[in-house]
Amino acid sequence: MKQFVNFVKKEFFHVMRDRKTLLILFGMPVAQILIFGFALTNEVKNSRLIVFDQAKDPASQELITKIEASRYFEVERSVADQQQMEAVFRQGKIKMALVFPAGFNASLLHEHKAQVQVIADASDPNTANMLTNYLSAIVLDYQSTLSKDLVVPYRIVPEVRMLYNPQLKGAPNFVPGVMALVLMLVCVMMTAISIVKEKETGTMEVLLVSPFKPILVIISKAVPYLILSVVNVASILLLSVFVLELPVNGSVLLLFGESILFIITCLSVGIFISVKTDSQQVAMLISLMGMLLPTVLFSGFMFPIENMPYPLQLFSNIVPAKWFYLIVKSIMIKGLGFGAIWKETLILTGITVVLLGISLKSFKIRLS
Amino acid sequence: MKEIVIKTDRLSKRFGDFTAVNEISFEVQKGEIFGFLGANGAGKTTAMRMLCGLSVPSSGKAEVAGFEVYRQSEEIKRNIGYMSQKFSLYEDLTVLENISFFAGIYGLSNREISEKTKALVEQLGLEKEAKKLVAGLPLGWKQKLSFSVAVLHQPKIVFLDEPTGGVDPVTRRQFWDLIYEASEKGITVFVTTHYMDEAEYCDRVSIMVDGKIAALDSPSNLKTQFKAGSMDEVFYQLARGAKRGD
Numbered sequence: 001m002k003q004f005v006n007f008v009k010k011e012f013f014h015v016m017r018d019r020k021t022l023l024i025l026f027g028m029p030v031a032q033i034l035i036f037g038f039a040l041t042n043e044v045k046n047s048r049l050i051v052f053d054q055a056k057d058p059a060s061q062e063l064i065t066k067i068e069a070s071r072y073f074e075v076e077r078s079v080a081d082q083q084q085m086e087a088v089f090r091q092g093k094i095k096m097a098l099v100f101p102a103g104f105n106a107s108l109l110h111e112h113k114a115q116v117q118v119i120a121d122a123s124d125p126n127t128a129n130m131l132t133n134y135l136s137a138i139v140l141d142y143q144s145t146l147s148k149d150l151v152v153p154y155r156i157v158p159e160v161r162m163l164y165n166p167q168l169k170g171a172p173n174f175v176p177g178v179m180a181l182v183l184m185l186v187c188v189m190m191t192a193i194s195i196v197k198e199k200e201t202g203t204m205e206v207l208l209v210s211p212f213k214p215i216l217v218i219i220s221k222a223v224p225y226l227i228l229s230v231v232n233v234a235s236i237l238l239l240s241v242f243v244l245e246l247p248v249n250g251s252v253l254l255l256f257g258e259s260i261l262f263i264i265t266c267l268s269v270g271i272f273i274s275v276k277t278d279s280q281q282v283a284m285l286i287s288l289m290g291m292l293l294p295t296v297l298f299s300g301f302m303f304p305i306e307n308m309p310y311p312l313q314l315f316s317n318i319v320p321a322k323w324f325y326l327i328v329k330s331i332m333i334k335g336l337g338f339g340a341i342w343k344e345t346l347i348l349t350g351i352t353v354v355l356l357g358i359s360l361k362s363f364k365i366r367l368s
Numbered sequence: 369m370k371e372i373v374i375k376t377d378r379l380s381k382r383f384g385d386f387t388a389v390n391e392i393s394f395e396v397q398k399g400e401i402f403g404f405l406g407a408n409g410a411g412k413t414t415a416m417r418m419l420c421g422l423s424v425p426s427s428g429k430a431e432v433a434g435f436e437v438y439r440q441s442e443e444i445k446r447n448i449g450y451m452s453q454k455f456s457l458y459e460d461l462t463v464l465e466n467i468s469f470f471a472g473i474y475g476l477s478n479r480e481i482s483e484k485t486k487a488l489v490e491q492l493g494l495e496k497e498a499k500k501l502v503a504g505l506p507l508g509w510k511q512k513l514s515f516s517v518a519v520l521h522q523p524k525i526v527f528l529d530e531p532t533g534g535v536d537p538v539t540r541r542q543f544w545d546l547i548y549e550a551s552e553k554g555i556t557v558f559v560t561t562h563y564m565d566e567a568e569y570c571d572r573v574s575i576m577v578d579g580k581i582a583a584l585d586s587p588s589n590l591k592t593q594f595k596a597g598s599m600d601e602v603f604y605q606l607a608r609g610a611k612r613g614d
Contacts, residue, residue, distance in 0.1 A: 002475075010461065014460055017501075201456065201458075203457070205456065209422060209450035209527075
């Protein structure tokens with residue numbers, strides 16, 4: 001035990017002396033949370049819009065005012081003809097145009113039916129989609145104020161409730177994602193690199209010739225990263241609660257427990273990579289390509305898994321981050337207890353046990 | 369009759385079709401400085417790794433410090449010291465931290481660690497550098513420190529794998545003074561080297577060619593046997609016939 005403590009102490013010296021790594025370790029989660037929280041957001045606000053108003057009547061004016069009043073759009077300017085409108089689109093600063101045909105008000109009054117054209121710059125399809133949805137909603141809203149006095153037969157008004165995230169904020173989605181990402185990076189890459197480093201410098205041989213058990217070498221190299229990762233989880237949660245105002249709805253203790261499980265999963269992957277590689281560069285490359293990429297792609301954090309082709313959906317099941325992401329979302333956002341996530345936990349535990357078994361087995365007691 | 373601390377009997381290591389070490393048999397006595405020579409690829413590192421418990425032999429017998437290599441590698445590990453080819457201290461740890469880490473790995477008590485650390489720092493004249501990172505030490509000092517750390521727990525045998533690579537002749541000479549000192553204390557020294565002048569410092573020398581021991585005797589006997597003026601010539605005569613190498 002004393003030998004073990006002695007070893008872990010030495011590992012902490014390594015981590016603490018390497019300032020750059022330390023900065024990455026603790027700076028990364030903070031930076032990611034802040035970037036995702038404030039810079040990268042899929043909410044679209046104050047998009048510029050141009051209006052090509054051929055009607056210039058009370059109805060069109062009223063609708064334009066309504067659009068201007070919303071927080072989604074800013075009416076940049078009006079254009080006088082088709083060519084002008086196309087020119088503005090080509091400059092790329094405008095994402096959207098609204099075209100009123102001549103006699104908009106008149107047809108609305110007499111035929112109870114009028115048309116507006118919505119033109120969106122679909123070079124970025126997601127934004128275009130979102131903007132047209134917003135705009136349609138405003139138009140619909142205007143329409144319902146018009147028909148308020150009229151008796152319209154058969155009207156179904158859906159009342160929509162957005163559960164768990166009524167304001168459709170981005171944070172509930174990315175905080176669990178960032179957690180998975182940061183833990184993956186720190187545990188897999190750092191552990192792999194730190195073990196491979198000992199191989200490169202020849203100190204691993206000296207350790208293996210010593211009476212210190214090889215398995216303990218590996219465990220004591222992983223311990224500091226386990227502790228640092230728990231600190232990272234805490235700092236991510238603190239930032240999310242106090243800076244992004246996203247509370248933890250479920251049990252914090254459960255959240256930490258699940259995080260430690262996922263950390264151990266990642267550490268096993270890191271150990272496995274370190275066993276299979278002999279240079280720090282290779283270990284880093286494999287960690288990044290082999291682990292970070294699937295985490296980003298298949299955890300459901302950036303791209304919905306439901307929309308993927310079936311084989312990829314199947315593949316996503318072996319990505320540990322997917323399960324961790326689901327667990328964190330359930331605890332943090334939905335406030336669910338262990339009863340709701342036991343299945344995910346079981347799967348994650350299974351993956352961890354398998355990975356740990358493989359990596360410890362492949363770490364040969366005697367180097368040959 | 370002196371005590372035998374290393375004894376091998378037709379010890380072999382095969383990697384697939386390739387026989388790295390081919391039935392080597394030799395004995396090393398307590399307190400001896402045993403030179404283990406051979407060209408690159410002759411199999412000396414593989415042989416040494418088997419003796420240290422880093423690699424399992426394919427066949428043959430071997431006993432190190434009275435324990436046999438197949439089943440008692442844990443006991444062997446407690447009784448040997450090892451210094452690898454690559455310089456093997458932690459560069460980002462201080463001299464003191466390195467000493468107490470390795471002492472701790474061998475299970476020395478806190479009191480022993482602090483006593484030995486103090487004695488070692490004085491012996492090497494590293495008082496001023498004790499709290500500095502090892503990365504800043506000159507290579508010669510690093511290697512002396514590395515050796516001292518390898519014998520800190522007073523092993524029966526210390527294995528040195530090309531310990532003086534890349535060091536100037538003066539430092540090499542000083543390094544050998546440390547080896548003599550250890551040998552006088554009864555520590556058996558098993559050393560591989562490329563330098564033939566170092567071979568002359570050994571009590572007995574074995575020369576490996578293509579996985580076999582081609583010659584084994586004291587340097588002076590070998591020179592007489594091969595009618596050579598120096599170990600260099602002895603080595604050249606033997607290694608010339610080698611089929612493998614790089």
